[in-house]
Amino acid sequence: MTDTPSPQSAPDSGAPGTPDPPALQVDHIAKRFGAVAALTDVSLRLRKGEVLGLIGDNGAGKSTLIKILSGFHRPDTGRIVVEGEEVAIKSVDHARSLGIDTVYQDLALINELTVYHNMFLNREIVRWPLLHNRAMRRLARKHLDDLGVRIASVDAEVAKLSGGQRQAIAVARSVYSDARILLLDEPLAAMGAKEGALILDLVRDLKARGEVSIIIIAHNYAQVLEVCDRVNLLQHGRITYDKETAETSLQELTDLVVAEYRNTRRGGGS
Structure with missing residues (x-):
């Protein structure tokens, strides 16, 4: 069978x-x-x-x-x-x-952080002694646009996005982490x-x-x-x-x- x-x-x-x-x-x-x-x-x-x-x-x-x-x-x-x-x-x-990277159902996103901070979670771009927010914001926007993921603003908190958008962010993060x-x-x-x-x-x-x-x-x-x-x-x-x-x-x-x-x-x- x-x-x-x-x-x-x-x-x-x-x-x-x-x-x-x-x-x-x-x-x-x-x-x-x-x-x-x-x-x-x-x-x-x-x-x-x-x-x-x-x-x-x-x-x-x-x-x-x-x-x-x-x-x-x-x-x-x-x-x-x-x-x-x-x-x-x-x-x-x-x-x-x-x-090899995995995207689980719980996504491992932090709801209180912005889209772009979640995209670079644990691999933040630093311009000593501060986070290089401008670079992370620009790259997050580019990565999402390249994958066709429509997010109105990468400055939005993840908690305010739909489940599909959150899942897409988690996938995009893995892809652009060289998975x-x-x-x-x-x-x-x-x-x-x-x-x-x-x-x-x-x-x-x-x-x-x-x-x-x-x-x-x-x-x-x-x-x-x-x-x-x-x-x-x-x-x-x-x-x-x-x-x-x-x-x-x-x-x-x-x-x-x-x-x-x-x-x-x-x-x-x-």
């Missing part, structure tokens, strides 16, 4: 005549928390410039995988390969130094159609540039099919389905998840 990804035992070499290595490769990652196996055997690839949709029911292990890739957790087994080089991600700062791999954890959660469209347009623009590879965790399969190149289904701690979005459908994805739910209700195993 599901399409299991083929084994991924080694990264592409990037040697002449061979394809470039994936932006990100995960091989046989497992993670336990005490008696609970959050991930049992996860393998996936994220191609350069690709948008990959990661779907799965609550508790499937999506958040654990994202936290491993972003440096919050260390895997028990398995390996991570970034642009052809195997790495052991030690911390969030280490992940960011490798070009090459962007992990978006439920970027469309609890958003209306208009706000969701803003984020979908932003993802399309990033995909058109081809400079950032993106994994999106989402529960809205229609939105996944709309902006993603490929979709992976995570079930019971492993990837059980891997297809190009052009080769699947909303009905097929829904049927897969419903079948799992019914199997669980009957007491079926993994």
Whole structure:
């Protein structure tokens, strides 16, 4: 019923005549928390410039995988390969130094600060002994305009913006912090159609540039099919389905998840 990804035992070499290595490769990652196996055997690839949709029911292990890739957790087994080089991600700062950044649902924005101060949070431009507010204001405006993010004023407090605008600011901040791999954890959660469209347009623009590879965790399969190149289904701690979005459908994805739910209700195993 599901399409299991083929084994991924080694990264592409990037040697002449061979394809470039994936932006990100995960091989046989497992993670336990005490008696609970959050991930049992996860393998996936994220191609350069690709948008990959990661779907799965609550508790499937999506958040654990994202936290491993972003440096919050260390895997028990398995390996991570970034642009052809195997790495052991030690911390969030280490992940960011490798070009991996994550935008969570809570966004890590400070509501009382302006848009431009949030854009440069923890990487402020200083003209000793003061913050170089003029430069940060100018660059924040340019970055947002370049991405097509419409914010009336970068001097506005983040608290006064819509959810879609706040999400867009968090994404823009990651992109202009030199992120090459962007992990978006439920970027469309609890958003209306208009706000969701803003984020979908932003993802399309990033995909058109081809400079950032993106994994999106989402529960809205229609939105996944709309902006993603490929979709992976995570079930019971492993990837059980891997297809190009052009080769699947909303009905097929829904049927897969419903079948799992019914199997669980009957007491079926993994």
